Every structure is written in C-alpha cells, then in structure tokens.
Amino acid sequence: MLSTNSTAVAEFQRKSAQAQAALEKVRGRGTAGNGATSAMVDAGGRLRDLTFAPTAAKWGDRIPALVLKASRAAEQDAIAQVQKITKPLTDDPRLRQTLAETKSLLSAEEPGKRRPRPKAEESEDAYFRNFSPHDPR
Numbered sequence: 001m002l003s004t005n006s007t008a009v010a011e012f013q014r015k016s017a018q019a020q021a022a023l024e025k026v027r028g029r030g031t032a033g034n035g036a037t038s039a040m041v042d043a044g045g046r047l048r049d050l051t052f053a054p055t056a057a058k059w060g061d062r063i064p065a066l067v068l069k070a071s072r073a074a075e076q077d078a079i080a081q082v083q084k085i086t087k088p089l090t091d092d093p094r095l096r097q098t099l100a101e102t103k104s105l106l107s108a109e110e111p112g113k114r115r116p117r118p119k120a121e122e123s124e125d126a127y128f129r130n131f132s133p134h135d136p137r
Contacts, residue, residue: 036056
C-alpha cells in the first residue's frame with residue numbers, strides 16, 4: 001500500500017507543479033458596454049489591465065458600472081480557467097484515498113490523550129530544567 005501511496009504522492013507533486021506553472025499564466029478577460037471597457041485579471045482575481053475604447057466616453061457616468069461589470073466577467077473567466085487547471089488534481093481518486101488514509105492515521109490518537117514521550121526527550125527536558133549557564137558541569 002505504501003508504494004501505491006508513494007506513487008500517488010509523486011504523481012500529485014508532478015501534477016501540482018504543472019498546475020502551478022499554468023496558474024501563473026492565467027489571465028481572465030471580460031468586457032462591458034459592447035467592448036467600451038475591457039478588464040484583465042490574474043488567477044487570484046487581481047486586476048492586471050483595464051482599457052477603454054474610444055467609444056467609452058459616450059457612456060459618461062455609467063463608466064464605473066462598466067468597469068465593475070468587465071471586472072466581474074474577467075474574474076468569472078479566470079475562475080473557469082483555474083477550475084479547468086486544478087480539476088486533474090481534485091478529481092484523482094488515488095489522491096482522495098491517500099489523503100483519507102493519511103487523515104485516518106493522523107487522527108488515530110484519542111483526542112486529548114498525549115503520546116508517551118521518548119526517554120531521550122525526557123532526559124533532555126530534565127537537563128534543561130536544571131540548566132544554569134553559570135554552573136560549570
């Protein structure tokens with residue numbers, strides 16, 4: 001089972017690296033006002049570019065609403081791209097099984113119960129409890 005888990009983890013790491021590289025290139029785009037306003041955001045939804053066509057002036061005091069609409073459209077485009085990129089990671093049944101097994105192992109201890117401390121750890125603690133920088137032991 002361990003070698004299967006190791007293989008799944010290695011594959012997940014490879015897929016994660018590929019996804020990270022792809023996510024860095026994501027640019028969501030959106031327009032509003034028949035192209036009068038265009039927005040571009042990155043994978044995190046941060047605005048990276050905002051442009052106005054010469055026809056934007058005719059929209060007058062509605063331009064701020066167009067900016068918001070174009071930005072929302074760009075964010076939705078970025079979200080769709082991110083979901084497509086991360087789908088191979090989130091849909092891998094082996095990864096889900098490995099994560100479930102790991103969670104099970106980590107939660108095997110009873111809540112509130114501490115594991116016994118190794119003797120070496122106890123002796124180190126005792127040494128430092130009694131330690132004095134002025135004691136030449």
